[in-house]
Amino acid sequence: MRSTRRRTLAAAVAAITLLTLAGCSAKGSEPFKDAPRSSKDNGQPADLVRMPDGFSNVxxxxxxxxxxxxxxxxxxxxxxxxxxxxxxxxx
Known part of the structure; x- marks a missing residue:
């Protein structure tokens, strides 16, 4: 019984930790959490260079x-x- 309770508790803690960490990495979807700005340029889209995993994109x-x-x-x-x-x- 005690082993089952520990496993359930460990699984619950792992799930809560995973959900908390997943909610903290939304840089791309959070609009403009940066310095104040005077305007926004949506006229022409940026060109994106997507690199393989492990390398920075441009x-x-x-x-x-x-x-x-x-x-x-x-x-x-x-x-x-x-x-x-x-x-x-x-x-």
Whole structure:
């Protein structure tokens, strides 16, 4: 009896822990939990480069003649940003 109770309790704790952790990784679906902003550019979609698992993905987009690159890795809370000023491929 005691062994069954322990297993049930362990399974319940594992399920609660899993649900809690799953609810904490919603970076991609949480809208704009970042610094205040003055506008939003939905005019043209960003180009996405999806890398194999284990490597960071890249998003690129032109902004006022400058090309922006943002590297991100799934829902991880970090990213890298690079800017190419006056990129000739940006109109």
């Amino acid at each position: 998003g690129t987009k032109c902004d006022h003649g400058n090309r922006l690159y943002v590297a991100y890795h799934g829902d991880s809370p970090y990213a890298a940003i690079a800017v190419v000023a006056d990129d000739p491929t940006c109109n």
